[in-house]
Amino acid sequence: MNTAVQVVNTRIGIVTATDLEQDQSFTRTLGEITSPNARMQCRNINVWYANKQAIKDVSLDIGKHEVVAMIGPSGCGKSTFLRCLNRMNDTIPIARVNGSIKLDGKEILDRGIDVVPLRAQVGMVFQKPNPFPKSIYENIAYGPRIHGLTTSRTELDELVEISLRRAGLWNEVKDRLNQAGTGLSGGQQQRLCIARTIAVSPEVILMDEPCSALDPIATAIIEELIDELRAHYSIAIVTHSMQQAARVSQRTAYFHLGDLVEVGPTEQIFNQPQHKLTEDYITGRFG
Numbered sequence: 302m303n304t305a306v307q308v309v310n311t312r313i314g315i316v317t318a319t320d321l322e323q324d325q326s327f328t329r330t331l332g333e334i335t336s337p338n339a340r341m342q343c344r345n346i347n348v349w350y351a352n353k354q355a356i357k358d359v360s361l362d363i364g365k366h367e368v369v370a371m372i373g374p375s376g377c378g379k380s381t382f383l384r385c386l387n388r389m390n391d392t393i394p395i396a397r398v399n400g401s402i403k404l405d406g407k408e409i410l411d412r413g414i415d416v417v418p419l420r421a422q423v424g425m426v427f428q429k430p431n432p433f434p435k436s437i438y439e440n441i442a443y444g445p446r447i448h449g450l451t452t453s454r455t456e457l458d459e460l461v462e463i464s465l466r467r468a469g470l471w472n473e474v475k476d477r478l479n480q481a482g483t484g485l486s487g488g489q490q491q492r493l494c495i496a497r498t499i500a501v502s503p504e505v506i507l508m509d510e511p512c513s514a515l516d517p518i519a520t521a522i523i524e525e526l527i528d529e530l531r532a533h534y535s536i537a538i539v540t541h542s543m544q545q546a547a548r549v550s551q552r553t554a555y556f557h558l559g560d561l562v563e564v565g566p567t568e569q570i571f572n573q574p575q576h577k578l579t580e581d582y583i584t585g586r587f588g
């Protein structure tokens with residue numbers, strides 16, 4: 302865990318978005334958008350909802366074995382950008398995305414791409430735990446079954462166990478695999494959803510405020526888990542909690558009104574931000 306980072310939180314007056322827009326005309330992202338070990342490479346991403354532009358020319362890599370935190374004021378486009386990474390914006394009829402996103406060198410914004418295997422490769426964990434109304438076992442087994450990942454019941458059993466172990470849930474549920482997933486606590490349900498994502502062999506896991514519905518203890522467990530999952534996956538996480546971003550991520554990206562203002566090593570973003578907008582946000586002047 303990245304405990305060295307201290308989040309400064311001195312509230313010195315509220316600045317409105319309009320003030321900041323007038324004061325800080327945005328030019329280009331500060332910091333290093335590339336990762337030496339990139340798993341995903343996003344370049345010049347623009348997203349519109351009908352005529353309203355929500356993401357403006359954003360470029361960012363997600364590296365192997367790293368957690369990238371996306372922070373910024375409400376409505377700045379964090380979730381919209383995250384949803385580009387596995388084409389979830391395709392499900393919103395008025396959304397239009399352009400630019401380039403490569404996963405292991407392969408363009409994923411091409412029209413011909415089958416989004417079903419893509420969304421297994423780039424899995425998503427949502428704000429509110431959303432287990433299927435099925436047993437704990439079936440919640441995990443469903444994905445591997447439809448993707449044809451196992452050939453026997455024994456293999457499937459193993460995969461269910463491995464996924465639950467990796468999500469830190471096995472010991473709590475191994476004796477009640479046939480009980481409903483919805484009967485678990487909120488934190489357990491979120492780990493079940495993480496196990497479900499893991500079961501279909503993702504390379505990248507997207508997390509959209511995965512702890513916002515959880516209590517502090519469940520949150521701490523998920524944060525520990527995110528740190529462990531980094532050994533196997535690339536992780537992009539949207540969070541409103543700067544403390545959480547500081548604890549779990551290696552790189553942090555600060556978004557503002559659809560722009561990626563600044564990105565860099567998490568410690569640097571929180572201790573020595575280069576852009577005034579970033580500084581204003583992390584010191585609590587805005588957001």
Ligand SMILES: Nc1ncnc2c1ncn2[C@@H]1O[C@H](COP(=O)(O)OP(=O)(O)OP(=O)(O)O)[C@@H](O)[C@H]1O
Nearest residue numbers: 350355373374375376377378379380381382393395
């Ligand atoms: N489905 C949608 N249809 C129309 N506009 C949308 C849709 N989703 C998001 N937007 C708009 O796009 C902009 C960015 O929204 P987005 O949810 O990506 O921001 P965010 O930074 O994740 O916000 P929050 O922190 O509040 O979740 C906002 O102006 C929002 O109103």
